[in-house]
Amino acid sequence: MTQKVSAVIVTYNRLELLKEVIQSLQQQEFSVNHIIVVDNASDIDTKNYLLSLGNSINYVRLEENLGGAGGFNKGIRYFMENTDDDFVWVMDDDTVVHHDTLQNLLDFAKKEPNFGFLASDVRWIDGHRAKMNQPAPMNRLKVIPEDQVEPIQLQNATFVSLLVRRKVVAEIGLPITDFFIWGDDIEYTERAGRFAPGYFVPAAKVTHKMGANVGSSLLNDGPERTPRYFYSYRNKGYYIRKRDWYRRNRARVRTLAEYYQIKFSKTDRKQEKLAIMKKGMKAGKSFDPIIEFAGKK
Known part of the structure; x- marks a missing residue:
């Protein structure tokens, strides 16, 4: 078939x-x-x-x-x-x-x-x-x-x-x-x-066919992309809650490591980046979106 x-x-x-x-x-x-x-x-x-x-x-x-x-x-x-x-x-x-x-x-x-x-x-x-x-x-x-x-x-x-x-x-x-x-x-x-x-x-x-072969990084991204990271950290707060205990806590540790990496770095606009990250992490604690289902043909 x-x-x-x-x-x-x-x-x-x-x-x-x-x-x-x-x-x-x-x-x-x-x-x-x-x-x-x-x-x-x-x-x-x-x-x-x-x-x-x-x-x-x-x-x-x-x-x-x-x-x-x-x-x-x-x-x-x-x-x-x-x-x-x-x-x-x-x-x-x-x-x-x-x-x-x-x-x-x-x-x-x-x-x-x-x-x-x-x-x-x-x-x-x-x-x-x-x-x-x-x-x-x-x-x-x-x-x-x-x-x-x-x-x-x-x-x-x-x-x-x-x-x-x-x-x-x-x-x-x-x-x-x-x-x-x-x-x-x-x-x-x-x-x-x-x-x-x-x-x-x-x-x-x-x-x-991306413009450059780079991964996403709040630490290194330019000012025009920084606000988008709110969604990254907010959304991550939701989906890691669905994981098992080990993977959930591993993800939280990695997120904290990213925060302190920025905090102790010499990156430009450090306070702006930390503020976006904290705002996303805070929103992620209560973010509980609806999962929709399609109708039938």
Whole structure:
């Protein structure tokens, strides 16, 4: 029986990259049944281009920017309520998939059908692992090497080429819109992983065309990005409460270590960074967002 797949892309004002992503999806060895593009209220040029594609995509235009979290919520909801496809394949608008990415994900799905999520091997444009998307094995003392061949179970993963079964979405619900940005994918894949194991599939490679191959860091990020870290620490306060005792307290220790690293560093705008971090950590203690569920097709 042929498996059917919906791809979900969330975009915001990155038209040239978006065009490349859509083209890469249209050139898959295993054809995608639906390409669902969620537009977070981008400028008119993005809107006009997506409208010009007609029925080759399913265009979901939002009237306001709900962030990546809200975009993926709307995209996966559309998959559940408007298609009967078996899997949803989610990605950012700078994720260029390789011609065999989906085929390799589905090949593993045939061997291991009981999975919560499948994550691709995400590379930067130079071919090295993307630092923003390092796979998180169950043993966090272990680093998955770049030449890894065999699939391995993960604790969580990012929304940069992630395959989820319809049954899992029906059971666990949708990504949390109120996260806005940061941590929505970590929370969602950990939620899925509590239903069934999640796996890293190294054969299923994609290219993440970020401007630079760097991880996120409040210590080193520029002033325009500093306010966003409120969401990072607030959201983390919520999802680590769902973890077991060891992983929950390990995460809290790491967060405190980040705080003191900034406090005793010579970083610019130190007080601003510490204030954002404290504000997020405080908000995270009482942050208790609603998990929504999609209706049926």
